[in-house]
Amino acid sequence: MKRTLLFLGAATAVAFAGNGEALVKKHCASCHMLKKPEPLEMEAVKAPPFDAVVFHVKDAISDAGEQKMFMIDYIQDPDASKSVCESNKVTKFGVMPSMKGQVTEAELNEIMDYLLETYPHPEFVSMLNEILKNDALAALKSSPFLINNSNLPHMTKLLIQNWDKAKLGLTAEQKEKLLIVRKETMNGVAEIRKKLKVLEFDVADAMMDREDPKSVEKLLEEIAKLKLEATKIHIKCISETTSILSEEQVAVLLPFWN
Known part of the structure; x- marks a missing residue:
């Protein structure tokens, strides 16, 4: 009986995650890149890749519950003043359109759970750290101070x-x-x-x-x-x-x- 319950629980979790992924592909993938972006791709994207979005959310907000609440609120009522990304990046990409009324509350929860569980990929974090390191070295090399x-x-x-x-x-x-x-x-x-x-x-x-x-x-x-x-x-x-x-x-x- 216990094995059956464990199996059912695992199967439910997999189905839940799969539904979250499907919802993200349906509602978000037209703008946000789902895979880890390559450095050269970063200049061509029309919205921040999800790796970058979730990286900044987790960097700014430590509590997992607050991360989810923030993302749900932002998706429904986006505003530049709320953004956790750099203001110059918001200027570059603009503020996303509101998803209010386009997804149900249950779907929002599934989307957020999937995003927070999946992103950022470790490879993206490593790439970003390398970019920041190179930028710092370049700045030091050309510093007039x-x-x-x-x-x-x-x-x-x-x-x-x-x-x-x-x-x-x-x-x-x-x-x-x-x-x-x-x-x-x-x-x-x-x-x-x-x-x-x-x-x-x-x-x-x-x-x-x-x-x-x-x-x-x-x-x-x-x-x-x-x-x-x-x-x-x-x-x-x-x-x-x-x-x-x-x-x-x-x-x-x-x-x-x-």
């Missing part, structure tokens, strides 16, 4: 990623001020980058020609001065940005700080 430490974040980038999040709650007045800081910072650093690129190339060229190291000392001093100037701009950006934000808003950003 003297200090490259995660405890000194790029505030303009961090804010753009969370720009429309309801949890951050930026006011129109704050956004206006922050955009001014962003523009001044990016313009200042961009000019320095141009100068650094030329100087660093000249140093590398001299070394390839096996010139005396003393011949590039003035170039190195100029590079150091420019990097000092860029670092001052970076520090000023952090200071001005955090002065515009409230303590509560800074606290919201702290998990993304490093």
